[in-house]
Amino acid sequence: MEPFAILFMCAGFIGLYFLRFRVGFPSSYSLLPFQSGILYRRGIPVRVVSPGRHRVFLGREKIVFLDTRPIEVKVESRAVGLVDGATAFYGFAASARVHDVQKAIHASGSYSELPAFVTLCVAREVLGRCNAEEVKLEQMRLNDEIRNRCSSRLAEAGFELLSFGFTGVSVVSRTEM
Amino acid sequence: MHGDVLGAILSFGCLTATVILMIRLRQKKAVHILDYQAGVRFNGADPSTLRPGVYFTNPGSDPITVVDMRPYQFVLERQVYKDALHSSFVMSLGGEVQVSDPQLAVTGFKNLVRDSLAVVYENVRSAASRSIAHPGVEARGRIAATLEAELNRELEARGIKVRGIEITELWIQKVQGAIPTTAN
Numbered sequence: 001m002e003p004f005a006i007l008f009m010c011a012g013f014i015g016l017y018f019l020r021f022r023v024g025f026p027s028s029y030s031l032l033p034f035q036s037g038i039l040y041r042r043g044i045p046v047r048v049v050s051p052g053r054h055r056v057f058l059g060r061e062k063i064v065f066l067d068t069r070p071i072e073v074k075v076e077s078r079a080v081g082l083v084d085g086a087t088a089f090y091g092f093a094a095s096a097r098v099h100d101v102q103k104a105i106h107a108s109g110s111y112s113e114l115p116a117f118v119t120l121c122v123a124r125e126v127l128g129r130c131n132a133e134e135v136k137l138e139q140m141r142l143n144d145e146i147r148n149r150c151s152s153r154l155a156e157a158g159f160e161l162l163s164f165g166f167t168g169v170s171v172v173s174r175t176e177m
Numbered sequence: 178m179h180g181d182v183l184g185a186i187l188s189f190g191c192l193t194a195t196v197i198l199m200i201r202l203r204q205k206k207a208v209h210i211l212d213y214q215a216g217v218r219f220n221g222a223d224p225s226t227l228r229p230g231v232y233f234t235n236p237g238s239d240p241i242t243v244v245d246m247r248p249y250q251f252v253l254e255r256q257v258y259k260d261a262l263h264s265s266f267v268m269s270l271g272g273e274v275q276v277s278d279p280q281l282a283v284t285g286f287k288n289l290v291r292d293s294l295a296v297v298y299e300n301v302r303s304a305a306s307r308s309i310a311h312p313g314v315e316a317r318g319r320i321a322a323t324l325e326a327e328l329n330r331e332l333e334a335r336g337i338k339v340r341g342i343e344i345t346e347l348w349i350q351k352v353q354g355a356i357p358t359t360a361n
Contacts, residue, residue, distance in 0.1 A: 003184035003191075010195040017202050021233055043210050043229030059207045060231060079255065081267065081348040083314065106213050108273075109247040109290070117250035121271035124254070124345040128269075129314050 024057025036101045037065030048101055066104055066111060070095045070162055073116045080124050086132040086173045092146075094119045094164040096154055103158025114157055119164065122149045132171045139169055205233040208241045215279040217242045224280045242283050248273035248340065249290055253298065257350070258305040266310035269346035270301070270321070272339050281336025293337045300331045310349055317344040 031037055031051045039046045039054065040062045049063060056063060076091040096115035098104045108114045126146050127135060135142070147164040154161050209231055210216040216227030218234070218241045227241065234241050254269045274297050276282045276289070286292040304327040308320060325342040332338055 003187045006188040007191050010191045013195055014198060017199060021205075040209065040211050042231050043212060043214075045212060059233075062209045062211070064211065080269075080346050085348075106247060109245045109249045114250060117252060117271060120252050120254075121343060121345050124269055125343065128346045 020059060024060030027056055027058045029054050029056050029063050031065055034067060034069045035065045036068050037063045038101060039063050066098050066101055068098045070097045071112055071115050073119050080127045082131055084131040086171055088127050088135045088171050090169045091167040092123055093167055095162040096159045099160035100158035107157035115159060118153045119150050122146050132173055135171050204235050206236055208232045208234055210243055213247050215244045215246055217279050217283045226279055244276055244279040244283055246276050248275040251294055258302060260310040261307055262309060264310060265350040267348055267350060270342060270344045272342040274337055274339050276336060277338040278336035285335045297339060300328050304328055312348050317347055320344055
C-alpha cells in the first residue's frame, strides 16, 4: 500500500475520533411512562423531554430524568409543644408528585425527600402556634391551613400536593404530663 | 529501493502513532457538569473550578470531581439546647444546606451531604448556646435570622452555607427543683 494512502487513512481515523469529542456519538435513550426529564447539551438545559425514545449524542448531550410517580409521606407519633404548655401528639399522611421537572430538579439535591421536609415543617409550625382548645376543636381548619401552605410551598419547588390529612391528633395538657 | 524502505518506515511510523494516539484518546472519559453543578479539577496543588459543560479527562491523571450545588433539606426535631442564660429550651427547626465554595467543600468533606449535615447540627448547638431563647411565636423569625447568620459565619470556612432556617417549635423547659431564695 502507498505510504501516503496509509498517512491519509491514519489522518482520517484521528479526524473521526476528534469529531467524536466535538459532535458526539449518536445513541438513543428511552424514558418510561412514569419518567420525565431534561435534555442537557454541554451542561446547559435545552428542553424538557417526555416519556418515549429520544436521540442523544453521547459525549455532548445527557438526559437527567425524574420519577413522576406519587411520593407518599406517612408520619406517626410526633409531638409538638403548644403555646399554652400542652403537648399535641399527631400523625399525618400526604402524597405529592413532580409537576414541573425543571423546578423539581433544581429545588433539591434529593427531590424525593422534599415533600416530607415541607409537610413536617409546616405541620409542626402550624400546630405549634395553637393552644389546646384550637387543636381539639378546629382540626378541619388546621388541616386545611396546613394543606394550603404545603401546596403553595411545594408548587414553588415544582411539586403538586395530591393529598394531606391527619391520621390522628390528641392533646395532653400540662397537668396530665 | 531507498524509497521503498523510507515508505515502509513512514507507514509503520504513521500506524504506530495512530494506534498510540487512539489508545490515549480512548482513555479520556466525558464528564458532564450540568447547570446545577460545579466541577473541581485538581491540577497538581492548585484546584480550579469548572463551569457547566462537557470536559474530556483522563480519570487517573486529571480527575474532575463534580459537586452538586443544589440545596439539601434537613429537619431537627425536639432537640434540647442551653441558651446564653443557661436555660434549657426545646427547639425544632428546618432548613437547607448548600455548597457555597466547591473547592473548599470537596477538600473538607469526604461525604458531602452526610458530613456537612453533621457539621451543621453541631454548629446549631453552639449558635443556640450564644442566643437567648424566647418562647413567643413572634420572636421565632428573629431568632431564626440570628441563627442563620451565626451558622453561616461558622460554615463559610468549610465551603457550605445554610438558608431558609425556620423555627417550627420553641419552648423553654421548666426548671427542676426549688431555687434557693437566700445566698450563703
